[in-house]
Amino acid sequence: MIPRYSRPEMAAIWEPETRFRIWFEIEAHATDALAELGVVPKSAAKALWDWWATNPAIDVAAIDAIEAVTKHDVIAFLTWVSENVGDEARFMHQGMTSSDVLDTCLAVQLARASDILLADLDRLLDVLKRRALEHKLTPTIGRSHGIHAEPVTFGLKLVEAYAEFARCRKRMAAAREEIATCAISGAVGTFANIDPRVEAHVAGKLGLAVEPVSTQVIPRDRHAMFFATLGVIASSIERLATEVRHLQRTEVLEAEEYFSPGQKGSSAMPHKRNPVLTENLTGLARMVRGYVTPALENVALWHERDISHSSVERYIGPDATITLDFALQRLTGVIDKLLVYPERMGKNLDRMGGLVHSQRVLLALTQAGVSREDSYRLVQRNAMKVWESDGALSLLDLLKADPEVTAALSPQELEEKFDLGYHLKHVDTIFARVFGD
Amino acid sequence: MIPRYSRPEMAAIWEPETRFRIWFEIEAHATDALAELGVVPKSAAKALWDWWATNPAIDVAAIDAIEAVTKHDVIAFLTWVSENVGDEARFMHQGMTSSDVLDTCLAVQLARASDILLADLDRLLDVLKRRALEHKLTPTIGRSHGIHAEPVTFGLKLVEAYAEFARCRKRMAAAREEIATCAISGAVGTFANIDPRVEAHVAGKLGLAVEPVSTQVIPRDRHAMFFATLGVIASSIERLATEVRHLQRTEVLEAEEYFSPGQKGSSAMPHKRNPVLTENLTGLARMVRGYVTPALENVALWHERDISHSSVERYIGPDATITLDFALQRLTGVIDKLLVYPERMGKNLDRMGGLVHSQRVLLALTQAGVSREDSYRLVQRNAMKVWESDGALSLLDLLKADPEVTAALSPQELEEKFDLGYHLKHVDTIFARVFGD
């Protein structure tokens, strides 16, 4: 966890204190269920909750000190609780195994993290929608291979991002559903020493589903799917970040990250305004993606479990969720405040001497009866001249002066093919598809 | 694509001929729609389908030869079709861009591949269910950390695998749904030169959804999610394969891959019967996982598209689906014919001198009023003796001879704690959770 790429709300989920609080709740709810089943005295559950009602501080250092001796974190925690609650605490954890607590706790943490990420995505979607609508009809050049292709609008770029992050939101919701399960099934998942009704009770109290079949642990394919989903979302962040970085290039400059007054772009070059936020997002995306493979490697645990997954999750549980949360927030801020330059977009759109309309002319020639091959040849020979002039020549002018072209299309017909509105006529359709009517 | 790890049905999807057939269908359906809209003559569409009705052979070599000149695969294909269909073919591809064809074709291929993978998973689930029911109550030792823990049944191991692959099936179905979209939206996705109704028509004919907003291409987050899903499934394959490898170890030998009469395990050691199929599956899982990261890196294309994704997909499209298909089939065969040795399972279960029952004794002592710490100490000191004897001593005998123990539990009470049935009492519950009642 890197403090500068961390927001408090998400980081709090991964604090030791939070973990211990969740552990307590799991143990106390389980004790309730055990008491209800007559396995332990009801006084035991009451003693736990009574102490909890005093809102006791969690003494992380004390628990760590016990762990240093026992080398076992759950035993250390139980010992510390016993020291505080007293003799009744001995009924706690009856028939359970450490992983019942650890894995169910991780499920709670990942579910909470998912809720934050879903809220992040909602905010990003809101901002994308607002800015997409704002620039719905702001013309700009569409580029394939980095080369000018045909006109689009800046709003279209954002509606694409909206649709992509809407898919990400759906995937995140599915990932949350997959991960939010409770397992309290004992040492090898057989419920030998604990009734399945305890699991059902705790699951209900914590808002989790019951894990249908666990071993000692919740199966790690669930977690693999969870982190893979974060990796996909990170890649979508990288895509939008890359778009902004391109748009801010000196020669393009169609949009810019917001630049605050006190900010210095470079210790050496005072004029520089660099897309550092989106470059940063590109790097953060690499990290979140990098956590996918360890999560996949965690699936094949030996037999009923080995503990190799645990160290991996100590890293990627916090690191992947905190980083992705931060990145989504940062991206939302970038889009929210993005400086958009429609005038420059117009200038860039025109700079190729009308080449962006070449396909329309090609189609018109074909429709006027010229063979596809000839049409292609006619357009290309004029287009190449414009290209080589770096936009100084006008494709329309050249076409009007090409007798083979004018044999098929009149000057007026040619002029009609250079109309920008032609390209934007279905923008409404696309927006309606994504945002609804 | 490695022939030995390839099955014909899946490989056929990725043959050039298949691709060209799908291209033709896309183009011909699009021409139908264009004709319906009055953009091209109905005779053009008819000419295409008439030719197609003759069931023409696809001359891959001829198309490749044209591409060698044009350096553009779709143009090469269109040229070849024109040469065969004649003049009417010039109306084909009107207003479309290559990616309309390429990306929609890839969607068809991945959807077909998904269907095969779903069928593979169904077969695997069938086999897992059959063998799980067969061994529902076959006792075997459950192991955590590779160390004997408490009894489970062999059927439980398989029901866990069933539940895991049932999740994989659900993920695969979601991945199929994500990937099966049709984009015919022109050079930068604006439908400038092609009516959105063409896209809708082709989508309907091919069983695809309409891509709500495309650029020149279908957004690659869909494909990233697809290949990430395959990577998760591969990891689950590795898990079950690893289980079999462990069970076949000489010292364990609770199960074995089927060994055919003519098979030779080693050129040097004629007695060897090696788990080569599951070791192979472990390697294949690494490959399918390895394709996830390139797919994630493919998301951040520049602007309305760059073509960097294309070469990646030429590899991983076939390689990931063919390998996973093969691996699922191989795993199904392994489980189907797996030689299971219940007698050996029983032998292993008993070899630790009853240590597997230690927890039950611990609980009984606690319930009999001994403090948790004392109970733990009493059990551990006897357990350690058994452990050090390598199972020659019996835990039950030692406990019966320990006065501190017998002060709390009578010999008969102790004997009751060594009952195997105790551990299996909830197996029905678990099976019912997974398979239904």
Place this chain on the structure above:
Amino acid sequence: MIPRYSRPEMAAIWEPETRFRIWFEIEAHATDALAELGVVPKSAAKALWDWWATNPAIDVAAIDAIEAVTKHDVIAFLTWVSENVGDEARFMHQGMTSSDVLDTCLAVQLARASDILLADLDRLLDVLKRRALEHKLTPTIGRSHGIHAEPVTFGLKLVEAYAEFARCRKRMAAAREEIATCAISGAVGTFANIDPRVEAHVAGKLGLAVEPVSTQVIPRDRHAMFFATLGVIASSIERLATEVRHLQRTEVLEAEEYFSPGQKGSSAMPHKRNPVLTENLTGLARMVRGYVTPALENVALWHERDISHSSVERYIGPDATITLDFALQRLTGVIDKLLVYPERMGKNLDRMGGLVHSQRVLLALTQAGVSREDSYRLVQRNAMKVWESDGALSLLDLLKADPEVTAALSPQELEEKFDLGYHLKHVDTIFARVFGD
């Protein structure tokens, strides 16, 4: 292996026939050594070489047919050789295990592949050097964050690439050295049934080092390092490819991939000249990188070996080397024929109204006694005006008109700070560092 991304020389290394030829040589050399040691009759070795001298065709189909029965590739091969050589062949493979043949063969293949890759790198280095010298003093703008920074030369960009690929060459040579070892040590590496002198003899004949200690196999950390090295080289390819893609952008257009007369950039837009080769290289780099993780996962084989590495190597052995070979060749061609536009470079360099000289002014102000903070403020306030004018205003003019500036620097002193030569004065030094004097 994708035919279109494959060159014959490298692909040939991975043909079954090549593999069988290497197997034969290993077996025959080993038989020589065994005969020399008196373990087998000299007539056995002679019989093998006599047959080999007839230059027999390798009947891959026949060997495959035998393998279909024995399910063991080396036994199948030995059987086929026996069928051809006759009774004397029974002395072949004495005391050896399959992996002795397989792993030593892989070492030969990877060493040969390394030699091709080293030659590829040499060709690339030659081309980079030639073009670097050609454009040693061609001024162009240096960019950080995609934003204009200060002048460099185009030759400097290429000399950087040269230095990077020279490092890659050194790494490749180290990787070759690591991988080129011979192990003929028997079933578990103890030489129980084969004298270490056999290994030494075969190693010498094949130009390999002796593997100091093997198990049944050559340890896979060697292969992991090999494929990791390919992944680093691929990443350097991506870097240079990305540079070209950026330079070819419509708004930048300082360089372009060579565009052959017959080539069509787009089925729809005849004017397009797209950097498709370097985009393709970007994708190929993703693939070669993607093979690194499976190679790393191959290291931790179980005990003296398991065979999980084998399937992985059947994919990545050919795929990584063939793809990297192709990519290096393609990159070499791109750089060799790259169309460079110095005029456009000059135009871009000037387009920011002299902002690229801002740092020099900043330094001059500091040296003239203005505090660092004030200098920064003075330069930035003028630089911002130029920036906002999109290069229409001139930084030099504004500075000359700023009394706080002219209080420290005279107009003539200011003009001196806008000299391009100032930035290029150490180009010779850098070239000498890389190419030598």
Place this chain on the structure above:
Amino acid sequence: MIPRYSRPEMAAIWEPETRFRIWFEIEAHATDALAELGVVPKSAAKALWDWWATNPAIDVAAIDAIEAVTKHDVIAFLTWVSENVGDEARFMHQGMTSSDVLDTCLAVQLARASDILLADLDRLLDVLKRRALEHKLTPTIGRSHGIHAEPVTFGLKLVEAYAEFARCRKRMAAAREEIATCAISGAVGTFANIDPRVEAHVAGKLGLAVEPVSTQVIPRDRHAMFFATLGVIASSIERLATEVRHLQRTEVLEAEEYFSPGQKGSSAMPHKRNPVLTENLTGLARMVRGYVTPALENVALWHERDISHSSVERYIGPDATITLDFALQRLTGVIDKLLVYPERMGKNLDRMGGLVHSQRVLLALTQAGVSREDSYRLVQRNAMKVWESDGALSLLDLLKADPEVTAALSPQELEEKFDLGYHLKHVDTIFARVFGD
């Protein structure tokens, strides 16, 4: 950085204070060189070193507070130094760019980290050597595919690990050499505003090589190679850890991690002694491997640099080195104290009824004139009976009773083939190869 997987010495390298100390040294040495060249007054350099000689505390919070305003870390640091040193500090950083400081600092940090890792590897090698010599002739079964193959010694397993980590050490030394370069070349690497002699001076003082050609930054292929090397080492750690995990399995139990008296293996099962350290190492290896891909993705920065690499390095710089350092130490401890059970090794070796000698019999039959195919058949039919008896039958006895066998080999000849010493006769040779004579 996870505190529990972190050692103070390595963690200290990545503390903010350490970073600022290195920054200061770079700046002060550079100021020395600038003063020597007459660019800045010698008093400036003296002022810096005079202040430094007071051993000033680094006020990280104060620097962070300045960065919160300037949003630029190096400027914040320089400002803070100026506040402390006074007016003379304005000459500091003359002609330099932030990356000159940042990248050279990272080189120092990674070089220091390398030194720790090299020392870690040395300690591990020492321990491996000691234990290898201790168990040089401790017989144990060699296993391929997890199946008993032929005898080896436990020392051989360790000498293999020694050779592997000796290779890792060599790779680490190469990675250190690659990474330890100094770049002080200004905003785009042209030395426009700073003399190359400054770079040479600072490099010399810090024990770094001069980076022959930098852009604004040190090229990231160096870092990619560095982190890839760590990934390979991590994989070798996983291999040895996996070996220990296998050996500790209940059914094998040939070795065990040291188990301290107070340690509790399980909250539920007091008898459990789990290989938790090596399982943990398996997980840590996944993490270090997971950092390789982000490092590879960092290579292709845009033009003269973008800052996307920076966030990645903030994570993986500390995380990869700290984790690997911890893992190497932990592994060293595991091997150092590993409980080895030669008696159990002997018991396992014998449990297969002599099957491990089958190859020797096979060879003897061949040498006695039986055809290879017949020899194989004879050995296999007896071996299979032993196999199916789970070692209750003796291969030697069966062979003695098989007339086809005894027709070729006398009982005494057969007995000679079951001698363990036969398998160990070249152990000395192998040890000499690795450790020297």
